[in-house]
Each structure stands twice: as C-alpha cells, then as structure tokens.
Amino acid sequence: MKVTLTVNGTNREVDVAPNTLLVDVLRVHLGLTGTHVGCDTSQCGACTVHLDGRAVKSCSVLALQAEGAEVTTIEGIGATDDLHPMQAAFRECHALQCGFCTPGMIMQGIDLVAHNDNLDNASIREGLEGNICRCTGYHNIVRAIQSVADGRAS
C-alpha cells in the first residue's frame, strides 16, 4: 500500500505492507536510523518521534495511521552546527551515555517543554515514565529538560 507523509519537512511516499509500523518506515524504508527500537512492548520509548507535533512511540503507530501526517525525527530537529536547544542541553548536562535511548528522550523532552508550563523536577520525571534509560539514572536528563524549560539553555 502506498503511504504519503511528510518526514522532517520533505514529502515522502512509501510502498509498504498494511501491517508495517511507522518505525520501520523510518528506519528501513527511509534510512532514518536515529530512531531506535529497544523493546517489543511499547515501554522503552527509544522510538519516540513527533507525529503532527506530539510525541508518539513509532513502534505503536501503523504507517497507514501516518497517512498525510507530519513526522519529525531526531534527524529533523537540528544539525551538528545548529543544535536544537534540547540537543544542546543534553550535551551540556551530560544527559546521555551510550546514546541509544537519547533520540527518544530528546523528542519526549521537546514535547514535555512544548506542552507544559511550569515544569518542575517531579513533573519532568513523571513525563519521562514512558522512556527507559539504563545508563544515566535520569539525573542529568531531568536537569537537561529543566534547563530548556527554564529557558537557560543556549
């Protein structure tokens, strides 16, 4: 089946089986391997992307459900020489170690800041319930997101 969607600002058309997941369209069909798969039960959040401006787990969205939608992945938010403030904050705060959960964490962090006023430590931690990091103990991830929420990141 043909699915047309906008990925990181570019119109894309892919021909996929009806049971194809959005994450597989991104990783396999479009080669956007920054979005990761860490589990098979929608718990880890490594596959988090933005679908029409909201964070979703792309392992739990069928490609067909993204028909006509705007999808933003980690590759679409900034570049090495032009980092998104959330990317910059993750680096500044040492909010990543192995880097595998990081794209999902950054996409979730952007969503949290965009859709919540007055984020504090507890609400950021609650907002990260759906993203598992095994390296950092979350301490610096929370700090990074807080710094963006506070408008302190460059």
Next chain:
Amino acid sequence: MIEENEPTGIGAPVRRREDLRFITGKGQYTDDITQPNQLYAVFCRSPYARATLNSIHTTDAANVEGVVAIFTGAEMVADGIGDLPCGWLVKSKDGSDMLSAPHPPLAASSVNYVGEPFAIVLAESIGEAKQGAESVVADFTEHNPVAELATAAQSEQIYEGIENNLAYEWALGDAEATRTAFAQAAHITTLELTNNRLIPNAIEPRACVGVYEAASGDYTLYTTSQNPHLERLILAAFVNVAPEHKLRVVAPDVGGGFGSKICIYAEEAAVIWAAGKVTRPIKWLAERSESFLADTHGRDHITTAELALDDMGRFTGLRVKTTANLGAYLSTFGSAVPTYLYGTLLAGQYKTPNIYVEVQGVYTNTAPVDAYRGAGRPEATYVVERIVEQAARELGKEPADLRRMNMIQPDEFPYETPVALVYDTGNYEASLDKALELADYAGFEARRAAATEQGKRRGIGFACYIEACGLAPSKLAIELGAGVGLYESGEIRMNPTGSVSVFTGSHSHGQGHETTFAQVVSETLGIPYDDVDLIHGDTGRLEFGLGTYGSRSIAVGGSALVVAAGKIIEKGKIIAGHMMQASADQVDFENGQFILQDSNQSMSIQEVAFASYVPADYPEDLEPGLTAKAFYDPKNFTYPAGTHIAEVEVDIDTGVTTLVNFVAVDDFGHIINPMVVDGQVHGGVAQGVGQAMLEQGIYDEFGQLQTGSCMDYCMPRADDLPDFTVDTTVTPCTHNPLGVKGCGEAGAIGSPAAIMNAVTNAVGSKDISMPATPEKVWRAIRGE
C-alpha cells in the same frame, strides 16, 4: 570542537565529543549497519526448560516463501564448530577442576533452558524468517527441570557426570582459624541473605551482522560486544568459525553493556558461521523478549553469613556460605563472578582477621548467569554491609562507630586481607565522614520524627563498600584459572602534520572514552585536544585488546596510553636532541615542547613529528616515524571505595517505599573528567536502586521466565528515583601512572546494601529480601 580557552586536560569536565553524533541521530549501532543482499536471521528457541531434542523437521519451513536456509546444531557439529567455552577454570576446594556442561552454540541433543536456540532460519525479510522459524517442527521429550536455586543440588541431575548439579565447590580463607575465632567470640551475628537475580537489559538489544567474502575467505562480524578481540579469539580458537587472521570483529556504537555484552554468544557464532555457508551477509537483531530469555543474567545467590565480634565490638571472624546460580551453562566468565570476584572482597573496608568463604556453583535450567555491573562485588558488599549493620543493631552500637572502629586506617596500607588481596591505598573514614555530612545524618532523627507524625516511617542506612577493579596482574589471574591475560593495549600514532591517532583495546559503550582518553593523551603529549582522535572497537584497526568490563578502562587502557606516550617522548628527545645538536639526555619535555637544557632552544612535538616522517636532518640508525605501542599489565587491582547513604520513607498503609535521598561519596583516585565520573555513579546507583527496590528475574517451577518483558520486569523509571548527591574523596592509586582506580561499577556496588539497611531500619525487620516491593514491606510491617 572545543571552545577557545576551554580547559581540556586531566580533571576538566570536557563535554563529550561522541555526543554530537548521538544527539543528532547519527550513531552507528549494529542494527543500523545494512549490507547489500543481506539475509535476516531468526532463531528457533526451546519452549522447554529441560528436554531431549529428538528431531528437527525443517521441510515445511524450507517451503516458506523467502526462506533461504535453515541450519541446526547437528550441521554445526558436522562442520567442526566447537562449543562455547568458559574463560575461567575454577578449581574446587579438593583441587579438582570445575565440571563444565557441554555448550554447543545451537543445541543438538538436549535443551537446558527456555530460550536456548536450536536452529537458525535465514530469509529475505525478517517477516519471512519469523514465519519460517514458526514452521520448524522440533520433537522434544520433556524432563523435570531444575528451576529452584535453593534445592538445585538435591534435584534431578541435569548433566551426565555432574553430580548434585555442582560445577564446583570453591573455598577461600583459613577455615580452622575462622572456626577458632567463632569459638572465642563475644557475640555472633547471623544473617540469611538472597541476592536477587537480575536481567541486565542494555537498552540496545543484542545484534550482529555477519559477512563472508568468498574470494578472500575473510569474515567480518559486526556485533554488540564490549570486547571485540576477545570475541575474535574465542570464535577462532574454540568455536572454530574461522582462523583468527581471517576474522574481523567490529563493535561499532554499542548501546550499553553492563557486563551482558562481554559474553560470546550462540547467536554470534551461528550467524558468522552461517554467513560462510550461504555466502551472503546475515543480520540478526534480538527482540526484547529474546534479550530477557537469552542474554546472560546476573547475581542470584543464597547466602548464610556469620560475623564474630569480641567484647569491644571488633570483628574477629566472618564465615560465609553461598550457593550461586550459574544457570544452564558456564558462560564466558560465569565461573569467576561468584568466586574470585566475590569471595576476595569479603574483607570489605575492615580489619577482620579471619575470613572463610565457601561457594557452591550450581547448574539450573535457567539462562546462563554471568557478569552484571559490579559482578561479584555487589554481592560481597551486600553480605558485609548488611551483617555489619545488623551487628551494630544487635549490640546497640551506632552503625557508623562500629564501622569506624573496624576500618583499615590510612597508615596501614598496603594492607593484606585474609582473602588474597593487597589493598594499596585508601582513606575510608574520609569518605564516611563526607557522606554523613552530605546526608545530614545528624538531622535524621528530626526527619524521622516528622515522618512518624505523618504516619510514615523513615529509615537510613549506609554501605561502606570496597571493590577491586582492573583485574590483574595477568600472571596471577592465569594461575588462578583465567584463560587470557588482563593487560590492555594502546597505540599512539603521531601523524606527519602533528595530529594524533590513538588506538585502544578498551571499548566504549557509554563510558565516554573518545573524550576522556583524548584528554589523557592531549595532556601527556601537550597536543591540542581537538588534534587527538580515539579509535576503538575494531580488530581490523587495532593490534589487540581485552575490552571494557570490571571498571578497567582508564586504569588499564588509559595507563597503556601513558606508557605509549612515554615512548613517543623518549624517541622525540633523540630526534629533537639531534636537530638541536645535543644528546637526548640534554632534552627535557614539557607541555608539548622539547627543550634543550640551559638554552633558549626548543622544538614542538609537532615539529619533531614532521621531522620524523621527513627525515632529512635525522639521527643515523634511528627508524623514521613517530608511533609507539604499549601493552600495560597492571601490578595489582585498583581498589575504589566509598560510603553510600540511603534514606527511605515507607507508607505504612501501602508498603510503598520511596527513596527520598541518596548520597554517594566515592574514592576513585585521580579523576580525568568529573562530569563523566558523576554520570557513571548516577547510572550505577540507579541500577542498584533497581536491584534493591524493583527488579527480579523470576522463573516458575517449570523453568518458564515469568519476568520476560519490560512490562513484567521492573526497571527504574525517572519517577522511581530522586536526584542523587555525589561527591568524591581522593587517594591516588599507587601503582598506575595516572593514579586512577575506575568508577564504572561503584554505584551498583554500594547502593543495594545502603538501601536495604535503610528499609530494614525503617521497618524494624531484618528479613526483607530484595527487591523491597510494597507487598514485602507491607507484610514485614505487620510481622508476617
């Protein structure tokens, strides 16, 4: 790139250079590597914990569209493929060798844990490979599995020739002297402890891509490994998939390891072998449910511990008897973890003069058990720090004071313990004092009273841990049964234009070596940080390496680079001396400059490097070029130590326990990058909190894993944890050139005991086992 004037030397919190690719989605993990014309592999796995494998029927599977080939264990055996070996030969206390159960990569005649692979299906797509695997029919005869650790030695015998399912009965220490100490004791504290089974769960699942070039006979295996050279060595020397010089193993970006990616796994052996059979590249990626079943697990001990004290409260003896679950097979270092990495640490920070430990290593029909962050040392710390705390409570002594009076003092180093280690340095009271202050220990009773008023219970507990990192020296390790040396290699190549390519046998899978090792080389050679690049994780580019585990990378791999840098400087002095019309011993080296003594003449290391590659004005008989290699074999372990303090609050109505404060004060010796070190401690503590409060791998009586997904096995989420307070004290390691000790595991070593001491303090019962779930705590409060 580094900002102008930003400090980059040893001790500077340099922001990590590897982050730029990870935060932009440009990391290259194994599953991101795609080869032209590649096939996809799916493994058929045993649904039974223990069964005879009578036959495998593949006809239907072979007819599934897209399926290209199906291979079984019998075909691997016929092709001369060997068993997966255990890399450490442990001897029983009677001097006999441990008994290894044969471990073929693909089970051929029997299966011994749920999830054990017995066939590999290759197809054009992952979906077709899955469909093919579902169409493979295997005929099994089920047997009663041995699923329960406590009764494993009395259960049905799993393997012929391995009576009582015992791989070994290992012992360390002086049994007689310890018996005497107990006979003369004024007080004896006894504890029954379990160290819960954990499932590592690096967030990147294991994966590999096998490639075979028929024209050259070269194999390349991209894989999620912490130690690619060790992988190559074992696959070549024991599993016989290819000669060592024809096998390249690449561990690209690896998404966490925590010990679970040390091991050489069945899937890697099968994929690289099968790639040769079908002469097409093959990719395999574990689904998380496969990771739960077939990655190595950690911990899983049952222990009885006794502490003898004299009438002053001095520890006079420690006696420990542990049953350790090895799982169904001896994994790569599975034999060493509950013996040499456990029993040797039972002295802790104390002067206990008599220690005796016995460990029964038993087989069960569960996934193999091997290293998980800390590997033996968290288990030892849990025994020592739980029983010391319990003794203090029984004797009505302040727990900090009882510890303090038994601690090895700074002027008593080097200190030889009764369990085979020689601690080189430390100042245990310094970290204890700092931790007590940071945790506001003095204010605890007021906080407890305030909580009591609100109908809650507060508890505080600490753990004064020690660990041994950078396992060494090689000669001793090999005498004790290690199958490999435990040195590390490093190479520094000065390029003609003055930049530096640095190669290390250590592997970074989150630790940040690309930054920290560059800091070390940059400072040692006086070369700008941005001119130093680190290369690791590829047997095709590096000479050799033992990889990353046991918090060894900076202490062993970093030291190798310092030694190599010393060789660069020595050769540079000869070249610079010649060019300044002097001898090498008239040249000093400082901050990247070769300086002629008693003159104003100097040459930069970049000028010397250029001269070495364009040797016009050059010493006779000296080889051109400026490169140096070193194999660094440490003289001793390093001994990081510290104090962790946990404070918890328990809701009496629900049993829900909240970790309200956690303080870690660690002595890692000198620190290269404090930002990275803090991060390592945060992550280790989080895994320790997981062990103490949330995580447990559970098999039922049929050997079925009940905690086989992220929905059933509870890893810490952000809202399970508080912000952590971390700090350090410093006593430099005395025997490596950087004075470093290693920081990767400390967080996971000290925290479980600290948290359980806090929970038992809050609840008033010593009999709560990890993880301290709300149900267990609720029952303990009610005396159940």
